[in-house]
Amino acid sequence: MALDMTKYRAVFLEDATEHLADMSRALLDLEKDTEHADAIDVLFRMAHSIKGMAASLEYDSIAEVSHVLEDRMQEIRSAGGVDGTEGLTLVFKGMEGLEAMIEVVRQTGESPPPNPDLVNALATPIAPAECQKKKS
Amino acid sequence: MARILVADDAAFMRQMIREIVEAEGHEVVAEASDGVEAVDQFKAHHPDLVTMDIVMPRRSGIDAVKGILEIDSTACVVMCSALGQETLVTEALQAGARDFIVKPFKPDSVVKTVNKVLEKESQ
Numbered sequence: 001m002a003l004d005m006t007k008y009r010a011v012f013l014e015d016a017t018e019h020l021a022d023m024s025r026a027l028l029d030l031e032k033d034t035e036h037a038d039a040i041d042v043l044f045r046m047a048h049s050i051k052g053m054a055a056s057l058e059y060d061s062i063a064e065v066s067h068v069l070e071d072r073m074q075e076i077r078s079a080g081g082v083d084g085t086e087g088l089t090l091v092f093k094g095m096e097g098l099e100a101m102i103e104v105v106r107q108t109g110e111s112p113p114p115n116p117d118l119v120n121a122l123a124t125p126i127a128p129a130e131c132q133k134k135k136s
Numbered sequence: 137m138a139r140i141l142v143a144d145d146a147a148f149m150r151q152m153i154r155e156i157v158e159a160e161g162h163e164v165v166a167e168a169s170d171g172v173e174a175v176d177q178f179k180a181h182h183p184d185l186v187t188m189d190i191v192m193p194r195r196s197g198i199d200a201v202k203g204i205l206e207i208d209s210t211a212c213v214v215m216c217s218a219l220g221q222e223t224l225v226t227e228a229l230q231a232g233a234r235d236f237i238v239k240p241f242k243p244d245s246v247v248k249t250v251n252k253v254l255e256k257e258s259q
Binding site: 001002003008011012014015041044045048049051052053055056 | 146151152155159192193218239240243244247
């Protein structure tokens with residue numbers, strides 16, 4: 001059987017918008033407390049969820065950014081927290097990038113162009129010193 | 137025809153699985169958007185099969201599998217995973233899940249896995 005994916009675009013936009021709102025609230029919590037475990041978990045889960053939906057609709061660029069953001073959040077979880085300046089800014093940029101891409105889908109119905117700079121930035125491993133600092 | 141519970145925190149994914157299994161003649165008796173709700177809905181409906189997302193709030197999919205098997209050790213649970221979650225899938229299978237399907241869902245693959253698990257169960 002083949003699914004009519006056009007009707008899933010509206011569900012994607014609705015779900016993704018809610019996820020971004022959740023991520024935004026979580027980022028505020030993380031700004032106040034850089035080791036906020038629940039906020040880190042929400043950011044991880046929402047990125048994971050957007051990745052799954054985007055991949056289903058073949059919005060590969062969104063799937064790619066959400067995938068590296070999910071991995072980043074996993075690293076931050078393992079490190080026990082995020083660096084309060086650069087690390088947090090990068091997560092914010094990731095969320096902002098997703099927001100912009102999802103807006104392109106809303107406006108055009110098409111897959112947005114890739115954002116290799118953002119993907120590379122998010123895929124850069126967290127410096128061991130930062131992990132150590134967070135674990136100590 | 138089987139009675140199925142669909143557990144996933146994304147409405148998008150729940151709707152997609154529902155459409156795929158209903159087209160195959162199965163009935164979705166309930167949906168759950170987190171692990172706690174999945175166990176509660178299992179208790180309430182005793183479905184023939186559960187499709188269970190791994191990453192969910194409140195109680196993870198793996199933990200929910202354990203909860204469901206505590207209620208009914210013969211329960212059929214199929215995990216829904218994403219690429220890169222092989223370790224979690226292995227953990228879920230060790231916990232008692234019967235099989236798994238990988239996102240993004242391919243309808244034929246979902247149908248094949250669901251029917252295979254149901255057929256094995258009926259033997």
